[in-house]
Amino acid sequence: MKNRVVSLFEKKKKNILSVFYTAGFPSLNATKEIAEALQQGGVDMIELGIPFSDPVADGPTIQASNKIALDNGMTVTLLLEQLKQIRKTVSVPILLMGYLNPVLQYGIERFVKDAAAAGADGFILPDLPLDEYLDSWQSLVEQHGLVTTFLISPTTSEERIRKVDAATKGFIYAVSSSSTTGTRTGFDEDQVAYFKRLQSMQLKNSFLIGFGVSNRETYQTVCEYANGAIIGSAFIKLLQSSTNHQQDIQTFISQLK
Amino acid sequence: MKYQVNEKGFYGQFGGAYIPEMLYPNIEELRLQYLQIINEPSFQSEFDQLLKDYVGRPTPLFLAKRLSKKYKANIYLKREDLCHTGAHKINNTIGQILVAKKLGKQKIIAETGAGQHGVATATVCALMGMECIVYMGQLDIERQRPNVERMRILGAKVVPATSGNMTLKDATNEAMRHWINHPTDTHYIIGSVVGPHPYPDMVSRFQSVISEEIKSQLIHELGNPFPDYVIACVGGGSNAAGAFYHFLNDEHVNLVAVEAAGKGVDSGESAATTALGKVGILHGSKSLLMQTADGQVVEPYSISAGLDYPGIGPLHAHLFETGRVQFLSATDDEAMNAGIELSRMEGIIPAIESAHAVAALSQLSLNEDDVVVINLSGRGDKDLETYIRWGKY
Known part of the structure; x- marks a missing residue:
């Protein structure tokens, strides 16, 4: 079977919406119904967060969701089991996103193999160094038909963006500002200049913009320059207050698009 | 290298x-x-x-005579506790x-x-x-x-x-x-x-001034730069890295790191990373890390706030793995007793971190000619409250 991420970016070039949430949040077994509601609402891709005790790149909202998920008893093993169940009803691409240490303890080879078997399409591991990926992950990941997405930020050099582009099959995750997740609202001139710079680089991969995308306005702004957007903290906030996931998720997505 | x-x-x-x-x-x-x-x-x-005019370096290397008599060796204290602000x-x-x-x-x-x-x-x-x-x-x-x-x-x-x-x-x-x-x-x-x-x-390089000074002070004192032992406590490991640095390639110098065992290595309330940790990644480096089977970082415990870190520096993990450094641990009780002992026998109230290094003396089999350097990384002023609560003095 062709990788779902690769297929998505071949078919669709504009207004791609990817949503991040933490597995096991707000309740341990909510993972599946949230994925189903996201697909029904029309999102193009799901980033399923592997909770970690020390999420250094995340702001307070996602930190809190990590802690709650861990307190609820979420583990890598359980997450992969839930993913298997999710795959019975959900067909959009799913990436597993998280910090390296839980993956390291699970075992790198075992993780890649089991993730592929459970129906994942790839990974986003923000603290995995690019060189280490190229040396000891890439062939394993590709052998299992998966992809890995890397982050770039406004301070990433052009040379390094080219290197990331060359190593990527799927899409590039462009962080909108030098910040942790969920700390910004709206975009300033510098950020827009950065989006334009990326647009003009003619990268071989599509790129999505994340961090600071929280509503219709910011979603539409980034879609002008990128192939789409990633929403994380704003969606976690919705889940925090939602009493009817199905309905609230549908409303949230319809208000964005 | x-x-x-x-x-x-x-x-x-x-x-x-x-x-x-x-x-x-x-x-x-x-x-x-x-x-x-x-x-x-x-x-x-x-x-x-x-370092000279503001910190007050070089810090003294002091022969602790009463301690030496008790432990039947030549015990020197590297007085980092005398640095400006009270520690290395x-x-x-x-x-x-x-x-x-x-x-x-x-x-x-x-x-x-x-x-x-x-x-x-x-x-x-x-x-x-x-x-x-x-x-x-x-x-x-x-x-x-x-x-x-x-x-x-x-x-x-x-x-x-x-x-x-x-x-x-x-x-x-x-x-x-x-x-x-x-x-x-x-x-x-x-x-x-x-x-x-x-x-x-x-x-490590900035802290290496500690071992550089120990070497030149020992030459002055004894005619050669090599002690038999250098002992230092380890939380993240900066004072130990500094005290060991210029001795790392002198393989005949025994280097001893002392971790905080808290209420006992197996008590569930400990910070003895090399005993309890596995290879992991935290704060940007791969090292030994106290963690659950699922890779979540465990909160360590020690009576000493400077030693309750769930990892150790990657240099120390390597020194542990290669066997270049011997890793020991001291419990809260052992460290507090050592702190009181040093206060009574030498008139120096150590930081509770440093008291862990002193506590290693009773765990080593020392010979009478052995030259032992303990890195006394900090002074006990900040720990007065803990000493008072401990009460046994």
């Missing part, structure tokens, strides 16, 4: 720079420039001058603030557990007229009030870390988050030999 960091930032399998992309430019800037900066003659002369921490903060200036940074951030590194950072920021923000766990702020006020008197802003368990690990997370959000004008002064490369190497 066996124990030096390699060009990729590793000590054996440990080290590296496992950081999100948002930190990559900061770390890369530092990595590309730190050696060049600290090897410049102008840097070295300013660093040496400040300032050797590193002086070095790093000079690096920050060379890099053109205007603001300094730091993390602190017990507050010693925070005070040492606030001190050098006052000295250099730079803005200073120190992250400290909310719980530690409540436990270490006097150090919080010392930092404030020195003009630093102390920001409580309210995530996680609200201690050193979380303060470090918050400092890293701050740095992600302020990448261009800010330098992060990490307080131990932890964090992404080049921090472990850079901090």
Whole structure:
């Protein structure tokens, strides 16, 4: 079977919406119904967060969701089991996103193999160094038909963006500002200049913009320059207050698009 | 060169720079420039001058006669407790603030557990007229009030870390988050030999003045630079890295690291990382780490706030794995007893961190001619409250 991420970016070039949430949040077994509601609402891709005790790149909202998920008893093993169940009803691409240490303890080879078997399409591991990926992950990941997405930020050099582009099959995750997740609202001139710079680089991969995308306005702004957007903290906030996931998720997505 | 960091930032399998992309430019800037900066003659002369005139170096190497008689060996104390601000921490903060200036940074951030590194950072920021923000766990702020006020008197802003368990690990997370959000004008002064490369190497180099002095003091005292033992406590491991550094290739010198066993290595309340940890990644480097089977970081415990870190620096993990350094541990009780003993026998009240190193004396089989150097990393003033609560004196 062709990788779902690769297929998505071949078919669709504009207004791609990817949503991040933490597995096991707000309740341990909510993972599946949230994925189903996201697909029904029309999102193009799901980033399923592997909770970690020390999420250094995340702001307070996602930190809190990590802690709650861990307190609820979420583990890598359980997450992969839930993913298997999710795959019975959900067909959009799913990436597993998280910090390296839980993956390291699970075992790198075992993780890649089991993730592929459970129906994942790839990974986003923000603290995995690019060189280490190229040396000891890439062939394993590709052998299992998966992809890995890397982050770039406004301070990433052009040379390094080219290197990331060359190593990527799927899409590039462009962080909108030098910040942790969920700390910004709206975009300033510098950020827009950065989006334009990326647009003009003619990268071989599509790129999505994340961090600071929280509503219709910011979603539409980034879609002008990128192939789409990633929403994380704003969606976690919705889940925090939602009493009817199905309905609230549908409303949230319809208000964005 | 066996124990030096390699060009990729590793000590054996440990080290590296496992950081999100948002930190990559900061770390890369530092990595590309730190050696060049600290090897410049102008840097070295300013660093040496400040260590001499401001910190009060060289610190004495004191022959502890009564302790020597009791343990039947020649026991010397390296008096880092006599450094300005009361601990070895300032050797590193002086070095790093000079690096920050060379890099053109205007603001300094730091993390602190017990507050010693925070005070040492606030001190050098006052000295250099730079803005200073120190992250400290909310719980530690409540436990270490006097150090919080010392930092404030020195003009630093102390920001409580309210995530996680609200201690050193979380303060470090918050400092890293701050740095992600302020990448261009800010330098992060990490307080131990932890964090992404080049921090472990850079901090080791700044602390290596300790072993450099021990060597020349022993030559003066005994005619040769080699003791039989060097003993130091290890939390993250900066004082141990400094005390071991120039002896690493002198394989006949026994190097002994003492971790905090807390209420006992197997009690569930301990900070003995080499006994309890597995290979893991935290705060940007691969090292030994106390964690669950699922890779979640475990909160350590020690009566000494400076030793309750869930990992150790990657250099130490490598020294442990290769067997170059012998790792021992001391419980709360053993450390407190050693602290009282040193106070009574030599008139020196040690920091409870350093008391762990003193506690190792009774675990070693020493010979009468052995020369033993204990790195007395800090003084006990900050721990008065803990000594009082302990009560057994």
